Amino acid sequence: MKKLINDPHNVVIESVRGFALAHAEHVTVQEDPMFVARAQEKESGKVALVSGGGSGHEPLHAGFVGHGMLDAAVPGAVFTSPTPDPILAATQAVDRGAGVLHIVKNYTGDVLNFETAAELAEAEDIKVASVVVNDDVAVEDSLYTAGRRGVAGTMLVEKIAGAAAERGDDLEGVTAVAQRVIDNVRSMGVALTACTVPHAGKPSFDLDDDEVEIGIGIHGEPGRHRIPMATADEITDQLLDPVVKDLSLAGGEKVIVLVNGMGGTPLSELYIMYARVAKRLGELNVEVAGSLVGSYITSLEMQGASVTLLKADDEMIELFEAPVNTVAYRKGM
Amino acid sequence: MKKLINDPHNVVIESVRGFALAHAEHVTVQEDPMFVARAQEKESGKVALVSGGGSGHEPLHAGFVGHGMLDAAVPGAVFTSPTPDPILAATQAVDRGAGVLHIVKNYTGDVLNFETAAELAEAEDIKVASVVVNDDVAVEDSLYTAGRRGVAGTMLVEKIAGAAAERGDDLEGVTAVAQRVIDNVRSMGVALTACTVPHAGKPSFDLDDDEVEIGIGIHGEPGRHRIPMATADEITDQLLDPVVKDLSLAGGEKVIVLVNGMGGTPLSELYIMYARVAKRLGELNVEVAGSLVGSYITSLEMQGASVTLLKADDEMIELFEAPVNTVAYRKGM
Numbered sequence: 001m002k003k004l005i006n007d008p009h010n011v012v013i014e015s016v017r018g019f020a021l022a023h024a025e026h027v028t029v030q031e032d033p034m035f036v037a038r039a040q041e042k043e044s045g046k047v048a049l050v051s052g053g054g055s056g057h058e059p060l061h062a063g064f065v066g067h068g069m070l071d072a073a074v075p076g077a078v079f080t081s082p083t084p085d086p087i088l089a090a091t092q093a094v095d096r097g098a099g100v101l102h103i104v105k106n107y108t109g110d111v112l113n114f115e116t117a118a119e120l121a122e123a124e125d126i127k128v129a130s131v132v133v134n135d136d137v138a139v140e141d142s143l144y145t146a147g148r149r150g151v152a153g154t155m156l157v158e159k160i161a162g163a164a165a166e167r168g169d170d171l172e173g174v175t176a177v178a179q180r181v182i183d184n185v186r187s188m189g190v191a192l193t194a195c196t197v198p199h200a201g202k203p204s205f206d207l208d209d210d211e212v213e214i215g216i217g218i219h220g221e222p223g224r225h226r227i228p229m230a231t232a233d234e235i236t237d238q239l240l241d242p243v244v245k246d247l248s249l250a251g252g253e254k255v256i257v258l259v260n261g262m263g264g265t266p267l268s269e270l271y272i273m274y275a276r277v278a279k280r281l282g283e284l285n286v287e288v289a290g291s292l293v294g295s296y297i298t299s300l301e302m303q304g305a306s307v308t309l310l311k312a313d314d315e316m317i318e319l320f321e322a323p324v325n326t327v328a329y330r331k332g333m
Numbered sequence: 334m335k336k337l338i339n340d341p342h343n344v345v346i347e348s349v350r351g352f353a354l355a356h357a358e359h360v361t362v363q364e365d366p367m368f369v370a371r372a373q374e375k376e377s378g379k380v381a382l383v384s385g386g387g388s389g390h391e392p393l394h395a396g397f398v399g400h401g402m403l404d405a406a407v408p409g410a411v412f413t414s415p416t417p418d419p420i421l422a423a424t425q426a427v428d429r430g431a432g433v434l435h436i437v438k439n440y441t442g443d444v445l446n447f448e449t450a451a452e453l454a455e456a457e458d459i460k461v462a463s464v465v466v467n468d469d470v471a472v473e474d475s476l477y478t479a480g481r482r483g484v485a486g487t488m489l490v491e492k493i494a495g496a497a498a499e500r501g502d503d504l505e506g507v508t509a510v511a512q513r514v515i516d517n518v519r520s521m522g523v524a525l526t527a528c529t530v531p532h533a534g535k536p537s538f539d540l541d542d543d544e545v546e547i548g549i550g551i552h553g554e555p556g557r558h559r560i561p562m563a564t565a566d567e568i569t570d571q572l573l574d575p576v577v578k579d580l581s582l583a584g585g586e587k588v589i590v591l592v593n594g595m596g597g598t599p600l601s602e603l604y605i606m607y608a609r610v611a612k613r614l615g616e617l618n619v620e621v622a623g624s625l626v627g628s629y630i631t632s633l634e635m636q637g638a639s640v641t642l643l644k645a646d647d648e649m650i651e652l653f654e655a656p657v658n659t660v661a662y663r664k665g666m
Contacts, residue, residue, distance in 0.1 A: 002525040002545065004565040004602035004638060011601060014565075018604030021611045022592075022624045058600040192335040212335065232337040232347075259355075264597040266633050267391040268344060269337035271351030278354045291355045295628075300599050303634060305337060330663040 001201050003301075008198035012055045012075055019062060023327045026066050030093070033086035036062040037072040037093055047165040047174045048072070048094040051103040051158060052087060053110050054079040056197070057218060060155060060297045063328030069162035070103075070326075078197050078300075079219045081109030087117035091126060099127030099171035101178060103157055105150030106134040129175040133157050135187045135308065137246045138215030138223050151218050152260040152297045152308045153185035156320070159329070163322035177319065181310060186246045188239040189306030191216035191223070193264065195299050214238050218262070218299045232269065236276040239307040244284070247311050251285030256320055258291075258308035263298035265305050270294065273305055289317045296328065334534050336634075341531035345388045345408055352395060356660045359399050363426070366419035369395040370405040370426055380498040380507045381405070381427040384436040384491060385420060386443050387412040389530070390551060393488060393630045396661030402495035403436075403659075411530050411633075412552045414442030420450035424459060432460030432504035434511060436490055438483030439467040462508040466490050468520045468641065470579045471548030471556050484551050485593040485630045485641045486518035489653070492662070496655035510652065514643060519579045521572040522639030524549035524556070526597065528632050547571050551595070551632045565602065569609040572640040577617070580644050584618030589653055591624075591641040596631035598638050603627065606638055622650045629661065 005011050016036065020029035028039045035052070051061045052074025061073035071094035076082035091100045100121065104114045111132060118128040135153030142149055161178035169177065191213045194203035204220040207213060212235065215223025227238070249255070259274045261267070270293050281288055289312055297306075310316065323332035338344050349369065353362035361372045368385070384394045385407025394406035404427035409415035424433045433454065437447045444465060451461040468486030475482055494511035502510065524546045527536035537553040540546060545568065548556025560571070582588070592607045594600070603626050614621055622645055630639075643649065656665035 002542070002562050002636065004523075004525070004568060004598065004606055006564045006566055006605065011605070014608055015601040015604040018606070018608030018611070018626070022590075022604065022607050022626045055601065056599075058604075063600075190337075192337070209335070229335050231339045233339055235337060257355075263599050264634055264636070265337065266389075266596050266631065267396075267628075268348040268388065268633075271348040271355065271391075272339065272344070273337055273351070274355050275347055275351030278351070293351070293355045295600075298599065300601075301597055301636060303335065303597070333666070 001196050003198060005198055011198045012077055016075060026327050030089065033089045035072050035074045035086050035090035036065050037090065038065055044096050045098055046096055047098045047169065047171050048096060048100045049103060049158065049162055049165055050074065050090050050094060050100055052076065052082050053105050054081055056300045057297050059328030064155065064158050064326045066326035067333065068166050068322060068324030069158050069329065081107065081113050084113045084116040084120060087114055088120045091117060091121045091128065095126045099129065101161060101171065101174050102128060102130040103154065103161065103178065104130055104132050105154055106132050106147055107144045108146060109144065127171055129171050131175060131178045131182055133182055135185045137186050137242045138188050142217055143221040144219065149217050151187045151189065152258055152306050153187050155296050156185055156256060156258060156310050157181045159324065160316055160319040163319035166322065181316060184311040185308060186243045187306050187308040188242055189216050189262065189304060190214050190235055190239060191262065191302055191304040193303040194220055195302035216304060218297065220299065232272045233276045236273045236307065240277055240280055243307060243309050247309060249284060249286055249311060254287045254289040254312050254317065255281065256290040256310040256312050257288055259293045260297055260306045260308060261295035262302040262304035263295055264301040264303040267294065270305055277307060290320050334529050336531060338531055341534065344531045345410055349408060359660050363422065366422045368405050368407045368419050368423035369398050370423065371398055377429050378431055379429055380431045380502065380504050381429060381433045382436060382491065382495055382498055383407065383423050383427060383433055385409065385415050386438050387414055389633045390630050392661030397488065397491050397659045399659030400666065401499050401655060401657030402491050402662065414440065414446050417446045417449040417453060420447055421453045424450060424454045424461065428459045432462065434494060434504065434507050435461060435463040436487065436494065436511065437463055437465045438487055439465050439480055440477045440483065441479060442477065460504055462504050464508060464511045464515055466515055468518045470519050470575045471521050475550055476554040477552065482550050484520045484522065485591055485639050486520050488629050489518055489589060489591065489643050490514045492657065493649055493652040496652035499655065514649060517644040518641060519576045520639050520641040521575055522549050522595065522637060523547050523568055523572060524595065524635055524637040526636040527553055528635035549637060551630065553632065565605045566609045569606045569640065573610055573613055576640060576642050580642060582617060582619055582644060587620045587622040587645050587650065588614065589623040589643040589645050590621055592626045593630055593639045593641060594628035595635040595637035596628055597634040597636040600627065603638055610640060623653050
């Protein structure tokens with residue numbers, strides 16, 4: 001295992017400290033229990049958004065803390081849910097009296113621990129609502145998950161619900177927008193290589209030199225099947241087709257596209273995939289109303305990528321376009 | 334070789350087309366000869382900045398085309414300088430009558446081809462100035478280079494000179510600012526793995542499972558020496574010490590820090606390195622006036638990182654903080 005780390009057991013805390021030092025104008029970090037919050041003063045009245053989950057997917061979630069997206073992010077150990085304690089602490093810290101929305105990726109540990117934290121917060125008279133993101137069309141049920149997994153679509157939920165909170169929607173309204181995004185966002189991914197969890201010290205699965213895994217999870221959970229290495233266009237089609245089918249996309253509809261790298265994939269390859277996605281959507285007469293290409297939700301150093309489509313109405317598009325000012329995603333401010 | 338590509342010989346054109354499709358609000362692409370320019374209308378009066386070089390270092394340079402940085406970027410084949418033709422075409426396209434600054438990384442092919450393009454442009458009465466970035470302290474002379482190589486410091490040259498052009502400095506003034514950055518920026522990198530040029534089909538060098546190369550070039554050119562795999566802190570020190578020494582950094586001085594990933598390195602590892610850089614600079618009583626952490630100047634899928642310091646005066650810091658709106662780097666707008 002070759003990694004730029006010191007102690008495999010201190011990867012998260014050392015990395016979060018570096019993040020806080022590099023971005024003091026954006027974020028503040030509390031260490032025990034650990035969460036990342038906005039550096040700015042709390043304004044009263046706004047609904048607060050909290051997300052979190054196992055580390056190893058950076059910049060998700062801490063990179064999305066800031067105006068227009070999250071109020072706090074709670075990083076767990078690598079690929080391991082945070083416990084209820086830091087989720088509760090983050091929820092208490094960012095509540096402005098208007099309530100807190102928990103945005104949870106659908107993994108059993110995350111769902112349980114966010115539920116417990118929500119109950120504890122409600123016992124202290126903090127209003128908490130929760131949504132569970134389950135955008136991965138690859139498989140039903142999986143390692144760590146009942147139902148579908150939550151993957152890159154989470155970023156779009158955070159962006160659009162964050163914009164709704166920023167414009168002053170109440171907790172019920174922000175929750176409804178978040179749920180509408182979840183109901184209309186679908187993803188599927190591919191792995192070219194495995195990744196190595198630092199404290200495990202060896203790759204989490206094996207892939208032959210000439211095969212890729214279609215439908216991979218962001219923790220290396222098994223996908224649909226393995227195929228021999230193919231062209232970018234063929235692989236992109238294998239990710240895009242199930243997404244298009246699951247959304248029942250029809251001509252004249254609008255989508256927001258996210259082509260996401262898994263951590264070890266060059267940007268140039270993501271753009272080759274994006275060109276294929278754009279061409280295919282054009283053939284379907286589906287309009288691209290917004291696009292993101294980059295490594296936003298990663299799996300450590302895994303080489304691979306995912307394709308996410310959000311079937312978007314005009315309000316979602318307007319919220320997607322709204323200003324955002326976070327470490328990993330900035331626009332319009 | 335596992336890559337998300339179609340034809341190894343069409344990687345650049347397909348990727349640039351995807352880039353143009355994804356970011357039509359930011360950039361426009363001309364294909365033959367190929368360059369990437371700002372999508373916005375040309376305003377008169379401003380000095381224009383053109384950079385370019387071999388592809389494979391994305392988001393450099395095309396990702397930095399936009400308000401506050403470049404006016405055009407000229408991508409060559411992977412790790413191969415663009416010819417004079419597209420450099421000339423880009424120069425002609427972006428000149429607003431105030432002249433054009435060429436920002437060139439110090440590789441023999443780039444220097445020659447930009448020189449030729451500058452001569453051709455001057456024959457058409459376009460004023461052209463050139464600066465050559467040579468920030469890599471690892472080695473004197475190298476594969477493809479006489480003198481020091483130009484690496485991640487190029488991004489800071491583009492940012493700061495771009496801001497000077499945006500505020501209305503004339504060609505002489507913008508060139509002087511760019512040169513002052515070059516005179517005060519130093520970098521050094523490390524490779525944990527090699528990278529594979531698509532049309533070569535095999536890794537450009539070999540590294541054992543338990544060794545890293547200190548002082549690597551961004552095309553995999555040999556560095557200073559190989560060492561057994563060490564901790565992030567030890568490796569960071571081996572990159573930082575020569576940079577600090579070469580800049581003769583003293584207490585009370587200010588720096589802008591860039592911890593840059595080579596393409597395949599998780600963001601979390603870059604932040605661990607940043608924490609070490611910040612700690613060491615604190616011990617030296619050197620003030621960090623700005624910081625960037627991310628994969629901005631890459632070497633395809635190489636795992637590794639570099640540390641760049643710019644010894645910055647107040648004007649450079651002000652220009653570094655100025656608004657910028659490009660695909661890969663946005664701030665304040």
